[in-house]
Amino acid sequence: MLPILATLLVAASHTDLRLSFLGSMPLVLRYLMLVAVPALALWGLVRVSGRKLAVATLLLLGNASAFVVFVGLAQSAALLLLVAVAAVLGCCLLPASERPETAQIDVVLLGVLLIVGGLGWMLPIPMHSASLYLAVSCAALVLGWRRLCVAAGGAGRQWSAAVAAHPAAAAFAVLVAGFAAIPAWLPSMTPDDNAAHLLLSQQLRIDGYSRLDVSSQLFAVAPWFNNTLHALLTLLQGSDARSAVGAWWLVVGCLGAYRLAKALGAQQSYPWLAAALYASHPLTAYFGMTLQVDGASAALLMHLLAACVGLDWRGTTANASPWVLGALCGALMALKITNAIYVGVIGVWLTWRFVAKQDYARLACMIAVAAVVAASSYVYATVITGNPVFPLFNGIFKSPYFPAINFNDVRWHAGVSLASAWDLTFATSRYMEAFAGAAGLCLLALIGAWLLALRGGWLAAVTVFAFASGLLVFSQVQYLRYIFPALAVLGTVAVVVFSRLSNPRIWGGALLLLIVAQCGLVRSTTWLLLWGAEQQLLAGGPEAVPDVERAFVPERALLRRLNAQQSRYCLLFAEKTTSYIALAPAKSLAVGFYDPKMRALAKSAQSDVTGGKWISMIQNIGFTHVEFRPGQAPPGLIPALRTLGFQLLDSEGEAQLWAKLGADPSACLDGTIAPRNEVRRLLSLKQ
Missing domain, CATH: 3.40.50 (Rossmann fold)
Structure with a gap:
């Protein structure tokens, strides 16, 4: 308890963090009022019809309604269409025996990862158009509507059971996740998006193919999984669909935290608190307003770890689909080259386990799926530039498109020391283009929980893995975004530790304070939020979107x-x-x-x-x-x-x-x- 209380007290006394807390209060109030209106309207309709809906479900529908109002029906429909098609594909590839009722998300995840990973191979082919995408999607739904109904029914039952078990915690988690989703409602305003990430979708929309022009954009052949997902949704709805991508990864991340906590043995309502803690991290909200991939990496890493923890090796084979394991590993590699550190350790362990069981068929399937999902950008980078990780390590590959030096951003070499956790929390600008508090409070507040997690079992293994891999990434480049996947996993581990202690209500209360405090730090992640982009949007309503864009x-x-x-x-x-x-x-x-x-x-x-x-x-x-x-x-x-x-x-x-x-x-x-x-x-x- 002491690290949590001490961190909260220091944060409250820190001038910049205190101003961030106070500045976020109007935003929180506007959000609550905004979500309450559709939630109350739905509650009234349900009462009139004589039925009942859980508060968490009403809040979920309220947040979804707000998303549609601010982002638009077309973008929301494009995301829903992709999820539906992915569910059909996932049901086709995932046998019922490998589709447990407790992991229905695997069906949709597998479908999305395979669709986007496969599309990456076709980016240079002049074939991409909204009419083609819509035709293929509609055909898939017509042919697979029975599978879609099965997947939707399973997901509905899983949601209802989880909410009914702990309704208050579920409602709280939905509220926190909804608050974290607000930056996703904003138009695309970050420099990296307008200079790099949006380029692929615009080329497909205008030309029907990607030009792979590395002379004009160095990162044109960098791992492009997230940009491909954005391009797919953009073509389906006809304009920039970054908001849908941000909302998608936020939901996947919250489900990943819940699932990992459950797999590690979190008791009572704590899996919901794990989801809320993940959603409350300032960077979780920040990743909703940009196509930077570290939030997506964190989400998929938690699902991959949960799948590994849940494997049952007692029989002649494992109880997990090689399709799911391969797609998750491949997508992590297709998002960012630094994810090789996370995937490398897990991949070696999975290979060893499959070989020990002499289950070579599943091992080959897992590797093949991972290669299909992951390899497209690396192959095209090799063909175009001669450097598979262009522009990185060009001192080794010596591509003529970039100086023969190893790419390195000298801004992010503040060094690693015992004081790094303190500096990340209270001097965050040394580690990211952000302000004090953008790293959240978990690095200091959860130290006690992480020490207790080292007592053995899967909890200790996941803790050591996340800490060691995150430290390895951080030792190379002291940049906050790059270690976010490790921070997300470590936060979930801490929640599991609290759930195993006596007097769980006390620890739950401490977590609630930490979660609420972190929600107040979202404005510290970027100058766009600090200068009031969110507040201008909520104050002006959907009609304010063009005004926000022109202002920033x-x-x-x-x-x-x-x-x-x-x-x-x-x-x-x-x-x-x-x-x-x-x-x-x-x-x-x-x-x-x-x-x-x-x-x-x-x-x-x-x-x-x-x-x-x-x-x-x-x-x-x-x-x-x-x-x-x-x-x-x-x-x-x-x-x-x-x-x-x-x-x-x-x-x-x-x-x-x-x-x-x-x-x-x-x-x-x-x-x-x-x-x-x-x-x-x-x-x-x-x-």
């Missing part, structure tokens, strides 16, 4: 208006902080980190305050439009634009769009951007 990422509004003109253009993003080429795929270049050639040209131009080198670069490439924020504009850029005859075409907030009216973009589009299309080059080689 005005470039999106500028590009939307430019694209609405349906004219050809070639755009230069002229400052490195807004390399938003995903907003104008195949029509733009940027001077930021993602394009080494353009970055080198811009660096050379910045040394000439007269603007002469900017004039030369813009003329040689043939840009017709230039976007930048004057306060951050490179020296000499504005004089160069005026000399070349560019005029201010449009502005939004701090962002400006300059254009040379009547200029022909052909030289830029055909002479510079088109040759970077690696898929076109590969197809011509085949011919």
Whole structure:
């Protein structure tokens, strides 16, 4: 109890954390009011019909209604369609004997992972369209509607039983998860999304295939599982579907924490508290507003560990499907290369166990499924660049697309020491582009529980695995996001420990305080939330979405208006902080980190305050439009634009769009951007 109380007291006395708590209170109140309205309306309808629904179910439906209202019916329907098709596929591949009533999530998970993993192999093929996706989805539902009904019935029974056993804890967990989902309602505003993660979906939507243009976007062939999932949902609904992806991984993560706690022997209502603790972590909410993959990695890792803990090796074979194990391992590798640390340990253990049972058929199936789900980006990276993990370790592979050095971000090498847990909690900006408190409070508050977890059995094994693997990742790069999967597992382990102690109500109360405190730290994860993006959205309602976007990422509004003109253009993003080429795929270049050639040209131009080198670069490439924020504009850029005859075409907030009216973009589009299309080059080689 002492670490929990001490951490809460220190957090309350810390100026930044206390301000975060106070600043979150209006947000919490607005959220409760927002969810209460549909929940009460549903309760009234149910009462009139003479039926009963659990409070947790009413709150779940209330949160779902709020999601539909703020995000839109089309995006919600796209996610529901994918889940339905995945359930049909999962039922086809997962025998009833390997589909226990307590793990119905495996059916949908398996389907989604196989669909997205298989789609990764087809990204360069010009075949992707909304009509094709919808036709295939509808055909699958028509042919498999009986299986869909079976899967839905099983999931409903499992939910009802879990809620009926502990209704109060279930309602609390749903409330916390719903609060964590609010950032997912926001439009795509993070720089990495607009510069990299959204590019694949926009290329599929506009061109019908991925260009694999690593010259313009270094991470075009990096592990792309999450971007492929986003692209799939985007094509199904017709526009950006990042909110659906964020909501999906939040639900999968909460179910993973519940499932892992249950597998490790959590008693009474504690599996629900494990789900609530996971949802309360500030980074859990943050990952809902971005396509960064660490939240997805945490969710799948907990499901994989739960499946391993639940394996029964007493018979001649294991009681788990190699399809599920392989798909989970493969998806983790397809999300991020650093997940190799987690997958490597688990994969070796699973291989050893299958070999010990001489169950070579299941072992081969597991490996094959993992390879299909995981390997597409690595194979294409090898074919295009010669480096399977491009741009990482290029000092070894020496791909011509990147300098022959091992990629490394020097910002995140603060070092590892005994004080790291304290610094992560109260000096978080050393370890992420965030503020104090973004790491949550668990690193300090749960130390006592982790020590008790080392007493033996599966609990000790999972604790050692999570701590050792997380420490190994952290020792290489001291970046908070990268260790989030380990933090999620360790949080669940602590909840299981509390459930085994005497006086469980006392420990449950301590966990409730910790969970509530962590909910108050969500604004510390990014400047977007700290400056009130969530509050502006909830205060203004769904109609405020465009206003929030214009206030925080005005470039999106500028590009939307430019694209609405349906004219050809070639755009230069002229400052490195807004390399938003995903907003104008195949029509733009940027001077930021993602394009080494353009970055080198811009660096050379910045040394000439007269603007002469900017004039030369813009003329040689043939840009017709230039976007930048004057306060951050490179020296000499504005004089160069005026000399070349560019005029201010449009502005939004701090962002400006300059254009040379009547200029022909052909030289830029055909002479510079088109040759970077690696898929076109590969197809011509085949011919």
